[in-house]
Amino acid sequence: MTGTRRRPSRDGADEISGGIMCRWLAYTGEALQPSTLILDAQHSVVAMSLNSPLGAETVNGDGFGFGWYPADATDSGHPAVFRSIEPAWNDQNLRELSSAVRSPLFFTHVRAAAGPPIQQTNCHPYRHEKWLFMHNGFVAGFSSFKRDLLLAVDPSLFPLIQGTTDSEVMFHLALTYGLEDDPIAAVGAAVRRVEEAGHAAGVQFPMQGTIAVTNGETVWAFRYSSQGRSRTLFHSADVPTLRTMYPDVERLSTFGDHAQVVVSEPLNDxxxxxxxxxxxxxxVLDPTGYHHAEFLAA
Structure with missing residues (x-):
């Protein structure tokens, strides 16, 4: 496995800054304590918040979010969300909560903000009814065509946008374009709308990043950028195969046969x-396993 350390910029050159540079993790499978991955893994998401070797920013300390579907949900599968502007490594509430609940599907995200302000409404994941959404990357030149994108959001969804990030606008565009019916097509339409508006504003490479979205049953994880140099993204191999490969690794017994993780960087070596x-x-990760599909390939 390899991961690029290059830092795509807004105009195609490598640079240190620009946009939102974050790390995220999504888990689906048998219910477990989220702390197993968020805190206890060798290279956990909290560890990535302090040191992210494959990230565009080494430190991701500008807030975090944790969204989960409770194992004993009685509210039609709607997720709960906890977000904070504290650094993930410094938040005792995250430690308490992720150790106290059990979940068959959860998202967590640590943020490095280089533009939009540090506030709870700008922390991922974003939620709408049964859906969760998170993003690592940026929409280049967002402020120059933000108005065009906002006007494309369905009027019934527009009042629900609470923060100021490009990511939240993209989520509401995906909802506008039919996320409920066809998540891959809806996210594709949202990305294409971003690219169209960006190109009209003179931005050569408008879209950068990785995206995760779920309805509580399936996780769709996208890796795409206009430049073709996207942020890193990995998912785990199936657990039965891993037990055969590493029969002496006791930690694998923590996970059920259907456990799957998709993450910005590998959780171990x-x-x-x-x-x-x-x-x-x-x-695409669901109870049957995982498969890949082409997404907006040139």
Whole structure:
């Protein structure tokens, strides 16, 4: 497995700054304590918030979010969300909560803000009814065509936008374009709308990043950028195979046969545990396993 350390810029050159540079993780499978991955993994998401070797920013300390579907949900599968502007490594509430609940599907996200302000409404994941959404990357030149994108959001959804990020606008565009009926097509339409508006405003490479979206049953994880140099993204191999590969790794007994993780960077250094998601690809993870599909390939 490899991961690029290059930092795509808004105009195609490498640079240190620009946009939102974050790390995220999504889990689906048998219910477990989220702290197992958020806190206890060798290279956990909290560890990535302090040191992210494959990220565009080494430190991701500008807030975090944790969204989960309770194992004993009685509210039609609607997720709960906890977001904070504290650094993830410094928040005792995250430690308490992620150790106290059990969930068959959860998202967590640590943020490095280089533009939009640090406030709870700008922390991922974003929620709408049964849906969760999170993004690592940026919409280049967003402020120059933000109005065009906002006007494309369905009027019934527009009042629900609470923050100021490009990511939240993209989520509401996906909802506008039919996320409920066809998530891959809806996210594709949202990305294409971003690219169209960006190109009209003179931005060469408008879209950058990885996106995760779920309805509480399936996780869709997208890796795409206009430039073809996207942020890193990996998902785990199937657990039965991993137990055969590493019979002496006791930690694997923590996970059920259907456990799957998709994450910005591998959670450990064991070869073959995490598989890189190719460029312009969506990884679909559900109870049957995972598969890849082409996504907006040139």
């Amino acid at each position: 064991l070869p073959g545990v995490f598989l890189e998601v190719p460029e312009s690809t969506v990884a």
